[in-house]
Amino acid sequence: LGHGSGGQLSAELIGDVLVPALGSAAPAGALEDAAVVPIDGVDVVLSTDAYVVSPLFFPGGDIGALAVHGTVNDLAMRAALPVALAVAYVVEEGFPLADLRRVAASVGAAARAAGVPVVTGDTKVVGRGAADGLYVVTTGVGQRLAGAAPSATGAAPGDAVLLSGPIGSHGTTILSVREGLGFDADICSDTQPLHRLVAAMVDAGGDAVHALRDPTRGGIASALNEIAVTSGVGIEIDEQALPVPAPVQAACEILGLDPAHVANEGCLVAFVAAHRADAVLAAMRSRPEGRAAVNIGTVRDTEPGRVVVRTSVGSRRILDMLVGEQLPRIC
Amino acid sequence: MAVTPREAPAREVWSIRVRGTVQGVGFRPFVHRLASGLGLDGTVRNVDGDVVVEVAGPADTLAALVRALREQPPQHAVVAHVTVTRGGDAGALGAGFTVALSTSAATTRPGFAGLPVDLATCDDCIRELFDPADRRYRYPFVNCTACGPRATIVDALPYDRARTAMAGFALCAACAAEYADPTDRRFHAEPVACPACGPRLSWRPAGEASDPGATSEEALAAAVATIAAGGTVAVKGLGGYQLVCDATDTAAVHRLRTRKRRLRKPFAVMVVDTAAAGVLARISPAELRLLTGPARPIVLLATHPGAPTALASGVHPGTDRVGLFLPGTPLHHLLLRALARPLVVTSGNLSDEPIAIDDTDATARLAPVADGFLLHDRPIRARYDDSVVRVIGGRRFTVRRARGYAPDPLPLPVATDRSILAVGAQLKHTFTLARADRALVGPHGGSLDDADALAAFHATLGQLTRLHRFTPDVLAHDLHPGYLSTRYAAGQPPGLRRVPVQHHHAHVVSCAAENGVRGPFLGVAYDGLGLGADGTLWGGELLLASYTGFRRLGRFGTAPLPGGEAAVRRPARMALGYLLGGEFAVPAGPAAGFLGRMPSAERDTIARMVARGVNSPHTSSAGRLFDAMSSLLGICDDADYEGEAAVLLEAAAAASGGTEPLPWRLTEVDGLWVYDWSGTLTAALERARAGTPPSELAAGFHATIVAVTVALCVRAAEQTGVTAVCLSGGCMQNRILASRLLTELGTAGLTGHLNHDVPANDGGISYGQAVVAAATCDEGG
Ligand SMILES: [Fe+3]
Ligand SMILES: [Mg+2]
Ligand SMILES: [Zn+2]
Ligand SMILES: [Zn+2]
Structure with a gap:
């Protein structure tokens, strides 16, 4: 198994192995990070995620904050406000108690800040070597905001592609800390909850907000490709409009990474009907999480399933999902 | 009652099938002239890619016809095979000789026939082009059965005018007569045209609409004036748009480079004739044949050493090679004669985009680059960029196979x-x-x-x-x-x-x-990067191969690519990879000078990346070793175009010409013979520090790779008994490497083969x- 880096291969693992195994219990329709489950006419939104980040502590956050924000954000991408969370810890024997306290405190602080209770949970201690320190699994239940039903299938030709903030900080920070590369002096993770930003967007755009995605693993490239495929549309992005903080850009250059492939934990991409795009963008900018929001491109009916970046030279480069680890394609 | 006189020779019926390059080259008119001249009865027609002659007459006259078909075909025809089937109904052929309609029998012989390649303007047409008395005087689209557009104008097969981009141009009476006359050079010349009925030029200054009222001469004059004034003109060529400027004007070339964002990659240069080419480069007989041949490729030629050149310094910076080509269409002849100087003629595109062929698309895309557009109203049906060739070992070696070669x-x-x-x-x-x-x-x-x-x-x-x-x-x-x-x-x-x-x-x-190598052979594949059978990146490989499979026998020692593709774009990173994390160790002493030259932040981060395996996949690439050596010798730290570091290293080696290898050794790792490059790199660094010029070390490095390769092949031959060695991969575009390998493999009793028609790079x-x-x-x- 070499499916760790969140791109093409993970998608294949899900599509070829995990979902087929469910048979008739598989979800109907497109796969989303959160599912809408109607209960007695009420749209309940459900999401679950396992957090295995290494290192556990990093500038801008830790695994506990991430475990709250990630699940809150997955709910938010279906225009749902979080109602309750469940948190499970898998702890390796010998893991320092002080660190566990620190993570638990972080979970609490993040949940309070997001305004969502942690209503239940679980803890398992496993033998040495059976886990790498600490894993956290978070499940969230949310309630859908009235007026919008964004879905990964919803992007439509003509939509504006809006990005809520700068990209690349989280993944670069994690890599820098884990491998001791020293970039984390200038960069920190962007991890933050986005449900209030989404509420503001839905307020301004209503059902013109067609699709939302948080570009976590695989970066904005994976998020855009997933939407392009699921919605059956082409997406064209303007390279110069992509906000990449200068230290992130510098780090990516030296590491040979495309910032578009680097993970984020505190921004989202939105596909919004053109006539409401300016209003939604203004609403995003009125929130601190969306202060630096920008319009980065448009959805087209040509080249369905493909994401193309218009470069500063004026050529059109195909922006692909990562295929496993980055393998050079240059001969 | 018909009585045949006894003295008369027996009349026979033969069906003659001619296979080869026999369509779109004036073959049917040639057969018609021949057969009529011999007084034979019958027909000639195209059948798929072949020409079939059904003919009746005395046996010895028929034999004379077959001989002539074999021995005196038209200029651009290649007769590969003539098969004769005897017998048939003489009466059915009637009297006299005629050209019959093409037939398609795609079901009977499933090849790829009938789509001929484009051919450079022939001498007869050039004479007409510059003959004031000719009705096609200065007509930019003059052509005949021996020349002109083919693959670039075809809509459908068989190749007939109605199924080409010429269908919309109704023949005038004069052209129609030529087209229908079996004795005329333009008999069934599908793109035949003249000023009265054919395509016309038009001129569009950048940012303006074209002036439909202007004549072809006015359009041409505007383009000529723009180029003469230092501007860039986008010219609608045969297989796509080209960007053209004055190759002797430093400012013009610089401006084109800036606009195209192409810093150093050499530009091709078109010159009016072979004399003008000879002024700019040394030309061997084999190179001359390619330069003047019907495909009219760009030929990579050696410049005159030490001599001042008429070309602006920005045309081919840093290399002793210049890509020259001659006009292949009447339009290019007119441009070159009018401007009377070498012209930069480069693909009409931005960076890696394909060459533009559509007028609307081209005028939009090339607007930031061109000061004006020289257009015409004959559509381009298929994209054929200019081909690029060089001569290695006396034979054609194709670098880019397109116009004039593809889709043969x-x-x-x-x-x-x-x-x-x-x-x-x-x-x-x-x-x-x-x-x-x-x-x-x-x-x-x-x-x-x-x-x-x-x-x-x-x-x-x-x-x-x-x-x-x-x-x-x-x-x-x-x-x-x-x-x-x-x-x-x-x-x-x-x-x-x-x-x-x-x-x-x-x-x-x-x-x-x-x-045509059949049985098992030794394969030497030297290139940048390709995915190996084991999931790692290969590129310096010795294989025992057949058409169906292979076994890896040897490889180059590996080194990490710090930052993946970033290491390909910056050879200095690759050098750091070899020094800091390669399979073999280079001692700290010799490496210190180079390490000290690198920016410390980059060096330290790369050291860490390599140590921790962060985005640093390992490769056994030969191309990357050339890159690293180029940077270690201070020749190229950053590549502006693919292969630049190796191109400049080859140029440096050519300037020295030394053949003494640097130290090297073969070792065995996991059952493979592995080239340990540590001695080579160490010696190069030490000698560079001691004052040996980089060009001498570059030459020594080339000699080393040749020696390593021959040693690997000799071992493999001893073990397997296989003596044919097929050399391929992008590194074989290096003439020093490829030609010495051919020679020295021969000396070692092995037979080396290079690619010729098919590019050794990934185009093959x-x-x-x-x-x-x-x-x-x-x-x-
Ligand atoms: Fe290759
Ligand atoms: Mg998730
Ligand atoms: Zn001709
Ligand atoms: Zn005419």
């Missing part, structure tokens, strides 16, 4: 009853269609990560499969899952048979196949894949 089918050594589509690699992309005993390699298409190049791949594939009624049932592809060609194959219907082909196997098979991968697929399916495997 190549032999497929193992005939197939399948229809094989080989989708190629990623850079310098081509695809190949194979069926029966023929492989049709599509024209050069650029880098597939460009959305327009990918679209052009789909368009060209669509066009050629439609023309040849080709429905693939086998897909051959690379192992690299990220190549957009592999992804294309993956996206095709699941019912198609798939043949994955390892990158370097495809390289060496491409060489073996076009050289699709052909290699097709051959492997044909052989694999043939085995029932």
Whole structure:
């Protein structure tokens, strides 16, 4: 198994192995990070995620904050406000108690800040070597905001592609800390909850907000490709409009990474009907999480399933999902 | 009652089939003249790609006809095979000799016939072009059966005017008469045209609409004036738009470079004739033949050493090679004569995009680059960029196979009853269609990560499969899952048979196949990077191979690529990779100078990346070793274009000419012979520090790689008894390396082969894949 880096291969693992195994219990329709489950006419939104980040502590956050924000954000991408969370810890024997306290405190602080209770949970201690320190699994239940039903299938030709903030900080920070590369002096993770930003967007755009995605693993490239495929549309992005903080850009250059492939934990991409795009963008900018929001491109009916970046030279480069680890394609 | 006099020779009926390059080259009028002259009765017609002559007459006269067909074909015809079938109904042929309509029998012989390549303007047409008394005087579209556009104007087959971009131009009476007259040079010249009835030029200054009222002469004059004034003109050429400026004007060349964002990659230069070419470069007889041949490729030539050049310094910075070509269309003849100086003529595109062919698209895309557009109203149906060749070992070595060469089918050594589509690699992309005993390699298409190049791949594939009624049932592809060609194959219907082909196997098979090497052979594949059978990146490989499989016998020592593709763009990173994390260690002392020269932040981060394995995959690439050496010698730290570091290293070596190798050794790792480069790099660093000039060390490095390769091949030959060595991969474009390998393998009792028609770079991968697929399916495997 070499499916760790969140791109093409993970998608294949899900599509070829995990979902087929469910048979008739598989979800109907497109796969989303959160599912809408109607209960007695009420749209309940459900999401679950396992957090295995290494290192556990990093500038801008830790695994506990991430475990709250990630699940809150997955709910938010279906225009749902979080109602309750469940948190499970898998702890390796010998893991320092002080660190566990620190993570638990972080979970609490993040949940309070997001305004969502942690209503239940679980803890398992496993033998040495059976886990790498600490894993956290978070499940969230949310309630859908009235007026919008964004879905990964919803992007439509003509939509504006809006990005809520700068990209690349989280993944670069994690890599820098884990491998001791020293970039984390200038960069920190962007991890933050986005449900209030989404509420503001839905307020301004209503059902013109067609699709939302948080570009976590695989970066904005994976998020855009997933939407392009699921919605059956082409997406064209303007390279110069992509906000990449200068230290992130510098780090990516030296590491040979495309910032578009680097993970984020505190921004989202939105596909919004053109006539409401300016209003939604203004609403995003009125929130601190969306202060630096920008319009980065448009959805087209040509080249369905493909994401193309218009470069500063004026050529059109195909922006692909990562295929496993980055393998050079240059001969 | 008919009585045949006894004295009269017996009248026989022969059916003569001529195979080769016999269509679109004036073959039928030639047969008509010949047969009529001999007083024979019958017909000549095109049947698929062949010419068939049904003819009646005395046996010895018929034999004379066959001899003449073999021995005096028209200028651009190549007669490969003449088969004669005797017998038939003489009465059915009637009296006199006529040219019959083309027939298509695609069902009877499934090759790739009838789509001839474009041919440079012939001498007869050039005479008319500059003869004030001729009705086509200065007509930019003059052509005849011996020359003119072909593949670039075809809509459908068989090749007839009604199915070309000329269909919309109704022949005037004078042209119609020539077209219908079997004795005329323009008999069935499908693109025949004249000022009264044919295409016209128009001029569009950048940012303005074209002036439909202007004459061709006025349009040409405007373009000439713009170029003369230092501007760049986008010219609608045969297979796509070209950007043209004064090659002697430093400011003009600089401006074009700035606008095209192409810093140093050499520009091709068009010169008016061979004399003008001789002023700029040394030209061997073999090079002269290519330069003046009907394909009119860009020929990479050596400049005169030490002599001042008429070319602006920015045309081919840092190299002793210049790509020259001669005018191949009447329009280019007119431009060159009017301007009377060498012109930069480069593909009309931005960076890696495909060459523009559509007027609307070109005028939009090239607007930021061109000061004006020289347009005409004959549409370009298919994209054929200018071909690039060089001469190695006295023979043509194709670097980019496009206009004038593609889509001529190549032999497929193992005939197939399948229809094989080989989708190629990623850079310098081509695809190949194979069926029966023929492989049709599509024209050069650029880098597939460009959305327009990918679209052009789909368009060209669509066009050629439609023309040849080709429905693939086998897909051959690379192992690299990220190549957009592999992804294309993956996206095709699941019912198609798939043949994955390892990158370097495809390289060496491409060489073996076009050289007719049959049994097992030794394959030396030296290139940048390709995915190996073990999932790691290869590129300096010795294989024992056949058309169906291979075993890896040897390789170059590995080194990390710090930052993946970033290390390809910056050879200095690659050098750091070899010094800081290679398979073999270079002592700290000799390495200190280079390490000290690198920016400390970059060096320290890369050291950490290499140590921790962060985005630093290892490779056994030969191309990357050339890159690293180029940087270690201070020749090239950053590459502006693919292969620049190696190109400059070759240029440096050529300036020295030394042949003494640096230290090297072969060792054994996991059952493979491995080139340990640590001694080579160490000696180069030490000697550079001691004051040995980089050019001498560059020459020594080339000699080392030759010595290593010969030693590897000799060992392999001793072990396997195989003596044929097929040399392929992008590194073989290095003339010093390739030509010395041929010589020294010969001295060692082995037989070296290079690619000729098919590029040794990734442009040849699709052909290699097709051959492997044909052989694999043939085995029932
Ligand atoms: Fe290659
Ligand atoms: Mg998630
Ligand atoms: Zn001619
Ligand atoms: Zn005419």
